[in-house]
Amino acid sequence: MPELLQFAFSGLTVGAVYALVALGFTLIYNASDVVNFAQGEFVMLGGMATVFLHLAGVPLPMAAALAILITVGVGLALYAFAIDPARGSSAVTIIIITIGASIFLRGVAQVVFDKRFHALPHWFGSDPIRIGGAAILPQSLVVLFGAGLIVALIFLIIDRTLLGRAILATAANRLAARLVGIPVRKIVALSFALSAAIGAVAGILVTPITLTSYDVGTLLALKGFAAAMLGGMGSAVGAVVGGLLLGLAESFGAGLISSKYKDAIAFLIILGVLFVRPQGLFGKRSVERV
Amino acid sequence: MARLLSSRWAIVLGLGLVLAALPFLFPSNYYFRVAAIVNIFALAAVGLNLLMGYAGQVSLGHAGFMGLGAYSVAIGATHFGLHGLAAAGIGAVLSGLVAFLVGRPILRLKGHYLAVATLGFGLLIAMALTNEASWTGGPDGMGVPRLEVFGTRLRGPDTWYYISAGVLLLGVMLALNLIESPTGRAMRAIHDSEIASRVAGIDVASYKLKIFVVSAVYASVAGSLMAFLNGHITPDGTAGFLRSVELVTMVVLGGLGSIIGAIAGAAVLVILPQALTIFHDYEHLMLGLMIMASMILLPRGIVPSLLARLRGGKS
Numbered sequence: 001m002p003e004l005l006q007f008a009f010s011g012l013t014v015g016a017v018y019a020l021v022a023l024g025f026t027l028i029y030n031a032s033d034v035v036n037f038a039q040g041e042f043v044m045l046g047g048m049a050t051v052f053l054h055l056a057g058v059p060l061p062m063a064a065a066l067a068i069l070i071t072v073g074v075g076l077a078l079y080a081f082a083i084d085p086a087r088g089s090s091a092v093t094i095i096i097i098t099i100g101a102s103i104f105l106r107g108v109a110q111v112v113f114d115k116r117f118h119a120l121p122h123w124f125g126s127d128p129i130r131i132g133g134a135a136i137l138p139q140s141l142v143v144l145f146g147a148g149l150i151v152a153l154i155f156l157i158i159d160r161t162l163l164g165r166a167i168l169a170t171a172a173n174r175l176a177a178r179l180v181g182i183p184v185r186k187i188v189a190l191s192f193a194l195s196a197a198i199g200a201v202a203g204i205l206v207t208p209i210t211l212t213s214y215d216v217g218t219l220l221a222l223k224g225f226a227a228a229m230l231g232g233m234g235s236a237v238g239a240v241v242g243g244l245l246l247g248l249a250e251s252f253g254a255g256l257i258s259s260k261y262k263d264a265i266a267f268l269i270i271l272g273v274l275f276v277r278p279q280g281l282f283g284k285r286s287v288e289r290v
Numbered sequence: 291m292a293r294l295l296s297s298r299w300a301i302v303l304g305l306g307l308v309l310a311a312l313p314f315l316f317p318s319n320y321y322f323r324v325a326a327i328v329n330i331f332a333l334a335a336v337g338l339n340l341l342m343g344y345a346g347q348v349s350l351g352h353a354g355f356m357g358l359g360a361y362s363v364a365i366g367a368t369h370f371g372l373h374g375l376a377a378a379g380i381g382a383v384l385s386g387l388v389a390f391l392v393g394r395p396i397l398r399l400k401g402h403y404l405a406v407a408t409l410g411f412g413l414l415i416a417m418a419l420t421n422e423a424s425w426t427g428g429p430d431g432m433g434v435p436r437l438e439v440f441g442t443r444l445r446g447p448d449t450w451y452y453i454s455a456g457v458l459l460l461g462v463m464l465a466l467n468l469i470e471s472p473t474g475r476a477m478r479a480i481h482d483s484e485i486a487s488r489v490a491g492i493d494v495a496s497y498k499l500k501i502f503v504v505s506a507v508y509a510s511v512a513g514s515l516m517a518f519l520n521g522h523i524t525p526d527g528t529a530g531f532l533r534s535v536e537l538v539t540m541v542v543l544g545g546l547g548s549i550i551g552a553i554a555g556a557a558v559l560v561i562l563p564q565a566l567t568i569f570h571d572y573e574h575l576m577l578g579l580m581i582m583a584s585m586i587l588l589p590r591g592i593v594p595s596l597l598a599r600l601r602g603g604k605s
Contacts, residue, residue: 035402086586091401092348096542097585099535104578111571218531222413225406233402260421267410274407275395 002133007255008248009131013140013209015247016147017043020202021224022231022239023154024195030171030234031191034083034094038102040221041109042199045071047212048109050204051118060121068200074105075196079189102217109214120207139208146205150198151240158236167191171234219263226270232283241281298466301550305462309455313448323447323519324564329454330515332556333461335540336549337508340465342538343547344474345501346481347397350405351412352537355385355506357419357529359513364434364523365425374437378514382507389506390499397498412534419525431524434517450519457515458553461508465549468504477501509537535581543584545591554592558584 021039028036049067054060082101086094123142128135158164169177170187178184203212210216227246231238246266253265273280309329316322338352362381366372372380396407419426426432437444444450468474476497479487488494517523526532536559544555559580566576588595 035405082582082586086589089585089589092342092405092538093542093585093589095350095402095405096535096539097582100539100578100581100585102578103532103535103574104582107572107575107578110574222406222409226410229403229406261417264414264417267414271396271407271410274399274403278399278403 003255004252005132005134007251009134009136009140011248011251012244013143013206013247014251015244016143017202017206017210017220017243018223018227018246019240019243020147020150020198021220022227022243023151023236024198025224025228026234026236026239027154027167027191027195027198029228030236031167032083032188033091034098035091035225036078036192036195037095037098037221037225038078038105038217039195039199039224040217040219041102041105042071042075042196042217043203043206043220044109044212044214044217045074045105046200046203047120047207047216048113048118048203048214049200051120051207051212052113054120064204067204068197071196071200071203072193075192075199076189078196079192083192084185084189102221106214106217113214115214117211117213118207119211120204122208126208137209139205143205143209146201150201154194154198155236163190223263223266226266229270229280230273232280235280235282238280238282298470301466302459302463305550305553306459309459313451319447322451324561326447326451326454326519327516328553328557328560329451329458330512330519331537331540331560332553333454333458333515334509334512334537335544335552335556336458336461336465337505337512338537339541339544339547339549339552340468340477340508341501341505342541343545343552344469344477344481345498347498347502348405348408348538349412349502349505350409350531350534350538351415352408352505352509353529353531353533354412354415355389355509356513356516356533356537357415357525358385358388359510360434360517360523360528361419361426361432361513362510363514363517364432367435368432369425374435374518375439378511378518381514382510385506385510386503389503393499393502394495397495397502409531409534412529413531416525416529416531419529426525429525431522431527433522434520436521437518444518447519450515454515454519457511461511462549462553469549473497473500536577539581539584543588543591545594548591548593551591551593558592 021043024039024042025036028034046067049070050063053063053066058066078101082097083094086097122137122139124138126137126139128137158167166177166182166187169180169182170184174184223246224243227242228239229242230246231240231242246269249269250262250266254262257265312325313322316325334352334356338349341347341349359378359381362384363374363377366377366380367374392411396404396411399407420429444453476487476492479490479492480494480497484494513528516528540555540559541552542555543558544551544553562580563573563577566573569576
């Protein structure tokens with residue numbers, strides 16, 4: 001029993017990160033139909049930039065804030081220099097561009113930073129808290145709480161502000177949104193900035209537990225994408241639920257079946273979902289018009 | 291029809307002449323090696339182009355089949371004592387079979403979903419190759435015994451250049467024939483509109499599956515050739531995600547639906563990084579930039595863009 005609780009804890013912690021990556025995916029996907037494979041690099045940049053700024057003597061909170069700003073800058077640059085010039089290209093072309101961007105960002109990180117693993121100090125010490133025979137790191141609670149806060153914030157923005165309405169309108173119908181005077185390109189740029197910020201925060205929160213290096217982004221992006229699909233592409237609630245479920249499935253799968261194939265479990269689930277219910281848990285069924 | 295035929299043979303003849311003439315320009319074995327790698331990737335790209343450019347289906351996991359082909363050769367020879375050619379044949383059949391089994395459910399998906407499903411599939415193969423270390427040597431890879439035919443050991447990049455060139459020519463010839471066959475016409479119809487072709491009585495699912503299997507066999511043969519040429523293979527080097535991305539980039543960069551384009555795309559993506567090896571640390575950076583730049587600046591691909599320019603100049 002304590003093992004199962006332990007698996008649940010670690011699954012939720014990892015799942016919270018997947019949820020944030022998936023949420024970032026969903027924001028960009030809704031605003032622009034772009035599937036952004038560079039989403040994982042935002043997480044990497046957030047963690048790595050904080051580590052190196054901190055090493056350079058910047059106090060940790062300041063380093064984290066700067067890292068988020070840098071990542072937002074990268075997100076905006078990605079939109080301005082790679083996505084916007086390719087407007088109107090096919091979905092596959094855009095996917096390849098974002099994959100290219102992710103390889104590029106990894107290459108830059110490898111040159112600017114280095115190729116080693118790095119950690120950040122735990123925020124509230126690394127003595128585990130014991131609950132029902134299982135141990136949970138205080139940092140895991142930070143990750144869960146932080147992720148919850150971000151999700152709540154995003155939902156508030158989307159639901160309660162004029163900006164959120166503009167994002168929703170852009171997601172629903174870009175042409176109609178432009179016709180009623182919404183600056184669609186600015187909204188799309190904003191979605192890139194927002195999703196970069198979310199990724200960076202996820203990276204900063206989780207680096208004390210999982211460590212970070214220049215190449216952690218790829219797998220995170222794939223799993224975030226998988227989580228978004230599990231929840232249903234375009235659904236923000238789905239992204240969060242999908243992320244948590246994926247984290248849990250991985251953790252239980254690794255614990256009970258095989259840790260070697262931990263990463264495979266995620267993809268087997270995704271393939272299964274795609275075949276049984278391609279629209280995901282919360283997605284709407286798509287109908288093709290001739 | 292006569293003109294079509296002649297243009298088809300013109301392509302094969304032209305390519306054959308180029309492949310035969312190139313060695314006269316090679317100052318060293320190193321050039322043979324790079325050219326052989328180009329041939330091998332071109333073969334895989336030609337196969338993938340059938341799937342992407344003609345049937346309109348993307349696969350982000352095609353390197354998985356290259357991995358199957360490469361490891362069939364290595365495992366067949368070291369663990370079962372099979373002859374290299376037999377092992378390569380088994381690899382091709384195995385890849386076709388795997389493609390046949392996973393193809394039906396996967397190819398029902400579209401767009402992003404198809405992309406992520408194929409990507410996941412490729413990743414699973416790479417993961418299995420990495421994890422089953424007792425068979426595959428794990429992440430460090432395994433050696434491949436030299437191929438022996440009629441008592442001669444086939445080694446040396448020049449030998450493998452000629453072999454890979456021959457296989458590439460054969461692959462191009464088969465692909466061109468396939469495109470001009472009724473299957474090819476059905477494929478292009480599917481590319482333009484699945485629903486319209488279904489209404490016209492084309493069995494969409496079975497044609498897509500057929501092409502998927504064919505393209506998997508191309509990739510598998512390319513993988514086997516790669517294993518023979520290098521003498522040592524790793525999961526990442528043959529079946530990794532980056533390889534799959536490179537293959538797709540070759541096809542799109544060269545031009546969807548252009549056989550010569552696939553070869554040109556392979557040449558660019560193999561040769562450019564070789565030319566840039568001085569910037570070793572900047573390898574990923576350069577590759578990423580290249581992929582982005584080619585997609586943004588030449589979204590229709592090198593060969594179709596050039597052809598359009600030539601035609602524009604005439605009129």
